Amino acid sequence: MERVRVALAASRAADGGFGPVPGAPSEPEASAMAALALDDDGARAWLRRAQAADGGFLLGLDDAATAMAALALGNGSAVDRALDYLLAHRAEVLASDPHPNAVWGWAPHTYGWVDPTARAVLALRRLRPSATSAIEDGLVVLSDRECAGGGWNYGNASVLDQALVPYVHPSAMAMIALHGRTEAIAARGRAWLDAHWSDELGGLSLACTLVARRLLGDPVDKVIDALDARFEASGLLGDTVTLAWATIGLGDGIDDVRVTP
Amino acid sequence: MSRRTFLVRAGEVGAGAGALMLAGMSRNRRTYNPWDPSYYAPPKHANVAVAKSANYDGDLESLVREGLTTIGADVKGKRVLLKPNMVEYDAGTVINTDPRLVAATVLAVRRLGALDVTVGDGPGHRRDTDFVLAASGLESALAATDAKFVDLNTAPVRLVGLHTAYTNLGVLWLPEPVVSADVIISMPKLKTHHWAGVTLSLKNLFGCVPGRVYGWPKNVLHWAGLNEAIIDVAAAVRPHYAIVDGIVGMEGNGPIQGTAKASGVLVFGDDPVATDTVAARIMGFNPERIGYLAEAARFLGEGHWDRIDHRGEDPERVASDFAVLPQFQSLRLT
Numbered sequence: 001m002e003r004v005r006v007a008l009a010a011s012r013a014a015d016g017g018f019g020p021v022p023g024a025p026s027e028p029e030a031s032a033m034a035a036l037a038l039d040d041d042g043a044r045a046w047l048r049r050a051q052a053a054d055g056g057f058l059l060g061l062d063d064a065a066t067a068m069a070a071l072a073l074g075n076g077s078a079v080d081r082a083l084d085y086l087l088a089h090r091a092e093v094l095a096s097d098p099h100p101n102a103v104w105g106w107a108p109h110t111y112g113w114v115d116p117t118a119r120a121v122l123a124l125r126r127l128r129p130s131a132t133s134a135i136e137d138g139l140v141v142l143s144d145r146e147c148a149g150g151g152w153n154y155g156n157a158s159v160l161d162q163a164l165v166p167y168v169h170p171s172a173m174a175m176i177a178l179h180g181r182t183e184a185i186a187a188r189g190r191a192w193l194d195a196h197w198s199d200e201l202g203g204l205s206l207a208c209t210l211v212a213r214r215l216l217g218d219p220v221d222k223v224i225d226a227l228d229a230r231f232e233a234s235g236l237l238g239d240t241v242t243l244a245w246a247t248i249g250l251g252d253g254i255d256d257v258r259v260t261p
Numbered sequence: 262m263s264r265r266t267f268l269v270r271a272g273e274v275g276a277g278a279g280a281l282m283l284a285g286m287s288r289n290r291r292t293y294n295p296w297d298p299s300y301y302a303p304p305k306h307a308n309v310a311v312a313k314s315a316n317y318d319g320d321l322e323s324l325v326r327e328g329l330t331t332i333g334a335d336v337k338g339k340r341v342l343l344k345p346n347m348v349e350y351d352a353g354t355v356i357n358t359d360p361r362l363v364a365a366t367v368l369a370v371r372r373l374g375a376l377d378v379t380v381g382d383g384p385g386h387r388r389d390t391d392f393v394l395a396a397s398g399l400e401s402a403l404a405a406t407d408a409k410f411v412d413l414n415t416a417p418v419r420l421v422g423l424h425t426a427y428t429n430l431g432v433l434w435l436p437e438p439v440v441s442a443d444v445i446i447s448m449p450k451l452k453t454h455h456w457a458g459v460t461l462s463l464k465n466l467f468g469c470v471p472g473r474v475y476g477w478p479k480n481v482l483h484w485a486g487l488n489e490a491i492i493d494v495a496a497a498v499r500p501h502y503a504i505v506d507g508i509v510g511m512e513g514n515g516p517i518q519g520t521a522k523a524s525g526v527l528v529f530g531d532d533p534v535a536t537d538t539v540a541a542r543i544m545g546f547n548p549e550r551i552g553y554l555a556e557a558a559r560f561l562g563e564g565h566w567d568r569i570d571h572r573g574e575d576p577e578r579v580a581s582d583f584a585v586l587p588q589f590q591s592l593r594l595t
């Protein structure tokens with residue numbers, strides 16, 4: 001646990017924020033994740049300074065950090081503006097899409113994907129549960145994107161009429177968003193993750209699995225062992241986001257991503 | 262090829278993306294020659310060498326060294342970035358540039374006098390690069406060479422202006438290891454691509470664009486127009502050399518869900534357009550019918566078959582038709 005925290009802290013920049021890897025300038029997603037993981041006021045202060053006038057947190061065109069920044073900031077006007085931004089900036093929808101409920105993409109005016117949708121659903125469920133329509137939109141589309149037998153790929157469940165297989169990372173992200181829900185899709189996703197998390201022993205997959213399983217109340221000892229092995233082998237590539245998810249999964253930061261009834 | 266013809270052909274190959282992609286093209290294409298002629302000098306002499314290798318078990322280091330020498334590659338005293346294609350990992354598939362070839366290239370480039378060799382990619386589909394690295398075997402292959410790997414999805418970035426306007430992006434965020442390398446070697450897999458027709462040394466450069474800025478699978482680029490983005494990115498990165506892994510390529514529904522195609526070749530080039538032109542013909546495709554490649558040949562490299570200095574094996578003799586999705590049948594040579 002401690003060495004993961006130390007590795008994460010190595011990405012702290014001089015301005016108080018966090019970069020995506022050690023030595024890099026501060027960025028919104030890395031700062032938001034580190035703020036959650038380390039309960040770090042310096043990172044929160046950086047986030048407040050970095051928030052755009054419209055409430056979003058952008059790196060270039062990418063605004064997918066906004067949901068995590070809202071979770072990291074916790075409360076206050078900055079959070080309200082971030083959530084307003086989330087509700088106002090949905091993904092584009094293909095004319096052929098059978099579920100026209102727009103969800104969330106990596107950047108404005110692009111398609112929706114499971115990971116940014118999961119983040120937005122999580123943030124809205126925890127911080128603005130009154131946004132029931134948007135939350136339901138997210139759940140409907142997560143349901144549409146579910147692969148046959150449970151679990152999620154990164155986007156659609158099929159491309160060019162060929163079924164895609166589910167992966168651990170997006171499935172774990174979806175379950176982080178869905179924890180505490182009682183729909184059948186949540187049960188299927190939980191069962192899929194339980195059966196398959198050890199198929200993909202990569203840092204981000206394991207770290208997000210750890211968080212999902214803690215939120216779900218499932219055993220995590222073997223996940224931690226596998227994550228420890230990857231840290232030993234690769235240092236998780238020094239990736240701030242991966243290290244932050246791991247730290248959240250190993251520590252008290254889990255409470256800041258938990259949705260309570 | 263006229264601009265209109267390019268648009269039509271690009272529209273054909275991008276049919277999967279549908280009307281949205283076509284709308285993006287018509288919106289983005291504002292000028293007849295969307296590149297700065299003062300920045301892109303006319304292509305110089307292009308060298309492409311084809312070498313045979315039946316598998317990955319032989320002396321690949323010597324083969325790569327010979328191939329690079331044949332095309333006149335100069336890496337002495339240079340900081341070299343090898344950019345393999347590590348877009349995804351699925352067990353039992355041949356999605357990625359084979360790690361044994363990447364490791365052999367590290368050793369070959371060092372032997373040719375490179376000051377430093379780094380291997381870098383920003384996987385386009387998976388966000389979990391650590392998983393792709395470990396599961397693909399690249400992690401262990403590189404450990405044996407003591408080469409370092411950099412995740413281009415998380416590396417520090419720099420904003421660079423574009424000298425092309427095929428998309429309306431105007432600028433690109435590129436990783437420091439890409440911007441600061443003295444020499445970039447694009448190392449794609451010889452594959453078909455379900456939106457672009459083929460993915461070779463030009464398309465491989467999507468992995469130089471960081472996912473944390475452009476999303477996964479580099480979604481902003483797809484939205485901006487896939488064929489146009491391929492040209493804009495390639496024109497910004499401008500790789501110096503290419504090594505195409507065609508020992509085992511992928512046909513059919515590439516770049517991820519296709520099937521293995523043993524071609525038994527490596528293609529080396531000092532011009533990515535010329536390299537892809539030769540590689541496409543080895544796959545049985547007419548390069549002039551591949552929209553982005555034909556367009557890139559107008560300014561970014563040599564696309565005229567007769568102006569390419571062909572070395573090594575005769576491409577015609579090692580060619581073998583790659584299966585393609587129905588919408589790409591029109592790309593065939595015959």
